[in-house]
Amino acid sequence: MTDDAPFHAGLTPDRIVAEAVALTRETHLMGWSVRDLARRLDVAASVLYHHVGGKDVIVRRVVEHVIAQISIPDADLPWQDWYRALVLPAREIIGAHDGVAKWLLMHGPTLEPLLPTVERGVQVLLRDGFGDHAAMAYAAIVNNALSALAMGDDRRLVEDDGPRDLETMRTAMRAADADQGVLELIVSSMIDPFVGDEAATRAGEAWYVAFILETTLVGLDAMRARGWPAP
Known part of the structure; x- marks a missing residue:
């Protein structure tokens, strides 16, 4: 299909975004181009620009599609819950949807x-005593x-990109001239859970996000109790 191909009747912005979402699930939000998407839809790239816009606009629509699937929790829950x-x-x-985060x-x-979601999240923190620090606390938790x-x-x-590859990091860490007990602890807890098949890697990432969430919640609760640091 060339860029001179005619516009396709029946092709809608929603269908274009749906295919972009599918490409994102298969690769990465930044792992496909407008031309890749056009080939998938068997149209010219100019058709996508006509119906939706350039890559930035399509990406934004993909993110909006993903966000629409997230429910806002009940406002009556305690802030940590x-x-x-x-x-x-x-x-x-x-x-x-890799890349959306x-x-x-x-x-x-x-x-x-x-x-x-932002409004509700800040309101919950205001209700539970975060005062002027509610917006910053929201940002800390979510970010x-x-x-x-x-x-x-x-x-x-970039999984095959040298030093950023986890297998390479694990090998280098175990060969390093340092306390092997400490290095093995680092490897077993910070690298091994993220190496393996996709299911194991995803499970390791899920645990890590939950760990980061809990430590952030506990830290904010402690800061709220003892007083906030001066800016």
């Missing part, structure tokens, strides 16, 4: 469909979880 009810199911949804880290606050998730996404995008 509210964030568990938000983050843990959201991890499964966002984690199935990093996009949200970079652009999330500009995404209008996210605003009701820490997204960062943990994005790390695995990006590693899969």
